[in-house]
Amino acid sequence: MNELPTGNEPLISEWITIDQPFVNRFADAILDHQFIHVDPERAKAEGPYGGTIAHGFLSLSLLTHFTRSAMPLPPPGVVEVNYGFDKIRFLTPVPVGSRLRGKFTLVSEEPKGGGKLRRFAVEVEIEGVQKPAVAAEWLVLVLEGGN
Incomplete structure (x- = not known):
């Protein structure tokens, strides 16, 4: 199975920019068109953040994208499966136009279901x-083919 670097050093992804068309596509996908996400004029005039912000779930869902530049690819025959989250917190709004990146620190790894269950402390940084x-x-559950 793929091995992560040893030690407690975080793995950090590349930056991506969150623009309004991206936020609008996400709003369409999850059927959440609240004005603070999709209406820049109204969000600036009436919203609490001075403009549009990304959905919290958009920021969370980008973790899968961030893994591509932060973590080593699994070897052939190994698959990594999203097993769930604990202690999710949306701490800071993401203004449209911001750049985000992911930070991953391996906290633990234990046997699970014929594979390994990895627990990461993750952050989406602005x-x-x-x-x-x-x-x-x-x-994240790491499994070899056939499991």
Whole structure:
């Protein structure tokens, strides 16, 4: 199975920019068109954040994308399955136009279902902002083919 670097050093992804068309596509996909996400003029005039913000679930869902640049690819025959989350917190709103990246720290690894269950402390960071957009514990089940 794929091995992660030893030690407690976090793995950090590349940055991506969250623009309004991206937020609008996510709103369409999850059927959440609240004005603070999709209506820049109204969000600026009436919203609490001075403009549109990304959905919290958009920031959380980007963790799968962030793994591509932060973590080693699994070897052939190994699959990594989303097993769930613990302690998800949406700490800071993400203004449209922000850049985000993911930070992953392996907390533990234990045998599970013929594979390994990995627990990661994860954060979605906003460029230039000290407090992360999202903090959570992510559980990932690593299985070899046939399991």
